[in-house]
Amino acid sequence: MKFISTRGQTPATNIDDALSAGLAPDGGLYVPERIPVIASTQPFSTLAETAHAVLAPYFTDSKLHDRLADICTHAFSFEAPLRPLKNPSAASEQAASERAASKQNFLLELFHGPTAAFKDYAARFLAEALSGLRTPEAPVTTILVATSGDTGAAVAAAFHRRPGFEVVILYPDGKVSPRQAHGLGCWGDNVRAFRVDGSFDDCQRMAKQALSDVELRNAVSLSSANSISLGRLLPQAAYYAHAASHHAARHGEPLNFIVPTGNLGNACAALVAQRMGAPIGEIRLATNANDTLPRYFAGDEYAPQPTRATLANAMDVGAPSNFERLRHWHRDDAELRHAIRAQGVDDATIRATIAAAPACHGIVPCPHTATGLFLLEQLRAQGDTRHWAVVATAHPAKFESIVEPLVGHAVEPPPALAESLARPASAEALPADYAALHAILTTATN
CATH class of the missing domain: 3.40.50.1100 (Rossmann fold)
Known part of the structure; x- marks a missing residue:
């Protein structure tokens, strides 16, 4: 199956490249050329089994095809009752x-995952998928994510200490709950949180501008974990x-x-x-x-x-x-x-x-x-x-x-949230300015 951009200015590509890119080169969002119909609507025993059945048609030509069941087992290890x-x-x-x-x-x-939000399921899947597509000689990939509260923590948890990845989180300063802010800044290691002097829309604008910046992407291995990602x-x-x-x-x-x-x-x-x-x-x-x-x-x-x-x-x-x-x-x-x-x-x-x-x-x-x-x-x-x-x-x-x-x-x-709240947290100030983000991204992996 091929994947195309919503803006129609990008050649069709395979799911592996679409996953790695995050955003299409023309600034559009990747979508499948067609949405396949599931062969059976009979219920599977576990959420992981259902996930494999839903996702398999999209991964027929993927390098991850033979590992897809294992990826789903890991990502969907907690139910959605x-x-x-x-x-x-x-x-x-x-x-x-x-x-x-x-x-x-x-x-x-949908709040039974490690950061107590629905974003945990897909963030864990994406982390496993991108790790599976990574080659040993590949440069460090920076996962750039704009968050209005929950996405950043889920992505941080999924990629924390994962070899070959760094995470840059942008969130609107003062516009998330105190516990959400703590959950964004409590990771350290390969995760950096930035409190942006602006709104979520500012964060999203900056992230999308970076992902559409051809010169930047030629210099830095960059991908997205926002909902714009397949x-x-x-x-x-x-x-x-x-x-x-x-x-x-x-x-x-x-x-x-x-x-x-x-x-x-x-x-x-x-x-x-x-x-x-x-x-x-x-x-x-x-x-x-x-x-x-x-x-x-x-x-x-x-x-x-x-x-x-x-x-x-x-x-x-x-x-x-x-x-x-x-x-x-x-x-x-x-x-x-x-x-x-x-x-x-x-x-x-x-x-x-x-x-x-x-x-x-x-x-x-x-x-x-x-x-x-x-x-x-x-x-x-x-x-x-x-x-x-x-x-x-x-x-x-x-x-x-x-x-x-x-x-x-x-x-x-819940226990996982309590554990993260017990850790120290910090975030760096950042103006709502693309030039400031560009400077961070070009030094993140150097």
Whole structure:
């Protein structure tokens, strides 16, 4: 299978080269020439087995083909459980109706990896894949990643002390949670974290400029681990296919997903799984107050906006990179708007949803997951009785300063997160200026 750029100005290439490059030379995002259909939608026992089945068609011509099963076993060594949400307990006619509807409410938990966020799955896959493609004589590769909170930590964990790789993380100073910032700067060794004096969009702009800089890439071996990378996009389709296939086998109907999103990578992965034939119904997107996507899906022209800081900071994106992929996969705006809907959720609603979630749903959500829970509640209020799963993108303990005052008790971090919090952390200051980043990248491997 060949892979092409969303901008159409780059020759088709194989997946190995697309993975190594990260971004296409014309500045576009790599996509498969076609999305293959899975031979069977019967559920596999483990997430790793599902991942292998989903990814194998894309790796038929890859040097990694014979190692793909082992790579998936390592990357998907922790599950992504689909759990039913709790029934409301109030005794009333309305509560009885809510209890009936809640039997179709599910949570897809994607926070059981080493950094307690959904990014762990694909980051680990990408690290294994790039290591497998590396030759002994190859120069050190710098993995450049812009993060709005969770991506950087997942990439750092996946590449930490991995021979032949250095990691440069860019994050917006003061616009991630304290625990997220700690998780970005606690690695050392081959990982450097930079707190950028700007927004996530500034970080993303700088990273994409570096990856499109031909002169720089001739001097430095550079790759990306953002969701613009195929190595992030394709593996994430696995947990959607896994959850949907098990749900269909048990309930006899497709599973609909509500995906909290900022840069659209996780949302695009759900669409890939759906197009590969996984029993997925509708896909809805939940954003925060950064409303570029809700305005577009409501009929406005696509118009990126300056980023606004919100409680759901990992979704603070005003110019989502993966929108290029969504447009590539649809004939026109009308078809895209028909396929997907999006709704924004403001901070006041996020707070109210978090506060009510223990009683209403039996969980404590992170702010991002709360946006999805609110959309679920809206759907039920409108009479929707289909089976819906909210995607839980991160563990609430990463946002304890927001969550704990709202639920009235401490939220214990999972063991891996607690371990990283116990290590010292530091980050270097960096202006939102490409020249400053260029200087860092040209000296990183020297």
